[in-house]
Amino acid sequence: DAKTTQPNSMESNEEEPVHLPCNHSTISGTDYIHWYRQLPSQGPEYVIHGLTSNVNNRMASLAIAEDRKSSTLILHRATLRDAAVYYCILRGISSGSARQLTFGSGTQLTVLP
Amino acid sequence: ETGVTQSPTHLIKTRGQQVTLRCSSQSGHNTVSWYQQALGQGPQFIFQYYREEENGRGNFPPRFSGLQFPNYSSELNVNALELDDSALYLCASSLRLRTSVGGETQYFGPGTRLLVL
Numbered sequence: 001d002a003k004t005t006q007p008n009s010m011e012s013n014e015e016e017p018v019h020l021p022c023n024h025s026t027i028s029g030t031d032y033i034h035w036y037r038q039l040p041s042q043g044p045e046y047v048i049h050g051l052t053s054n055v056n057n058r059m060a061s062l063a064i065a066e067d068r069k070s071s072t073l074i075l076h077r078a079t080l081r082d083a084a085v086y087y088c089i090l091r092g093i094s095s096g097s098a099r100q101l102t103f104g105s106g107t108q109l110t111v112l113p
Numbered sequence: 114e115t116g117v118t119q120s121p122t123h124l125i126k127t128r129g130q131q132v133t134l135r136c137s138s139q140s141g142h143n144t145v146s147w148y149q150q151a152l153g154q155g156p157q158f159i160f161q162y163y164r165e166e167e168n169g170r171g172n173f174p175p176r177f178s179g180l181q182f183p184n185y186s187s188e189l190n191v192n193a194l195e196l197d198d199s200a201l202y203l204c205a206s207s208l209r210l211r212t213s214v215g216g217e218t219q220y221f222g223p224g225t226r227l228l229v230l
Contacts, residue, residue, distance in 0.1 A: 103155030
């Protein structure tokens with residue numbers, strides 16, 4: 001199964017951009033890159049996903065490297081409410097997780113006021 | 114549009130007992146997945162139900178079982194509870210489309226916190 005690697009923790013200042021990296025060097029051509037986050041005492045929340053092209057939504061942007069072996073979740077202006085564990089997840093037939101989400105340890109994002 | 118709801122929010126059981134957790138899917142969704150999240154770890158996939166049948170299972174023993182009902186709500190049953198079953202149990206619903214392998218989004222409920230003594 002294709003796996004992802006993320007830093008255990010990151011810090012950011014409030015109202016500054018945050019770039020959360022994810023490495024997935026064994027990704028296959030049909031694997032989607034998903035990002036979820038989990039705020040304290042809540043269930044995970046969908047953030048964004050993409051296949052090959054960069055994606056933007058109201059929450060964040062997803063930048064995917066040209067070789068697809070890494071990606072970056074971008075929060076344009078971090079707020080205190082963005083403090084959470086961020087999970088980078090691959091989904092697809094070849095990754096063995098076409099239907100379910102396979103969570104790793106994620107990145108604990110701390111936002112400083 | 115109502116989100117995913119779970120009941121109860123908290124539960125305390127003793128070792129050896131049985132427990133049933135419930136989940137109501139988000140409106141329009143036809144698939145339910147269950148996850149177990151131990152303290153300090155990421156959620157682990159238990160199983161998924163689609164059209165009232167189990168459709169994929171993680172590394173969990175048979176004493177973890179489930180049901181999906183015609184209205185797409187779901188139950189997770191755990192028999193012969195063990196201390197290690199203490200965890201947050203998360204339900205997620207999604208809309209399965211034939212063409213979206215890998216692209217569908219799962220929407221999570223707030224979870225049920227189970228403590229086994």
